[in-house]
Amino acid sequence: KILVNGVRLASAKTYTLRGSILVPIRSLFEALGATVSYSAPDQRIFAQYRGKSVEMQVGSKLASRNGQAITIDVEPTNIGGSVYIPLRFAAESLDSIVVYDAASRSVLITTQ
Numbered sequence: 001k002i003l004v005n006g007v008r009l010a011s012a013k014t015y016t017l018r019g020s021i022l023v024p025i026r027s028l029f030e031a032l033g034a035t036v037s038y039s040a041p042d043q044r045i046f047a048q049y050r051g052k053s054v055e056m057q058v059g060s061k062l063a064s065r066n067g068q069a070i071t072i073d074v075e076p077t078n079i080g081g082s083v084y085i086p087l088r089f090a091a092e093s094l095d096s097i098v099v100y101d102a103a104s105r106s107v108l109i110t111t112q
Contacts, residue, residue: 001105001107002021003107003108003109004032004096004109005109005111009027009028009109010027018074019073020088021088021107022086023085025083028087034047034049035049042057043057043059044057047094049094049095052065052066052095053066054089054093056072056076058075058076058078059075061075065093066093087107095111095112
């Protein structure tokens, strides 16, 4: 399970791809309090939160964090018509702290 500031993330499903947890874009970014938009024609994802920004594109490992290009381990992926993004990269890009609790098999996210 995934908790954001102690509240369970309301998402339909999560996936694991090459060791990274993927979550639906809107459920994660909105739980973090971020503004999110998605451009369907070029499959670009944009999110902003307290002066921080992240941009990703479906199928691409090249992303942008606060205007700086960065290569991510796992690309955003379209699964069953929904776009899933790497949880840790997306949350940490917006200054959140991400911790995995092995005992409860939970991901704990805290916004700053």
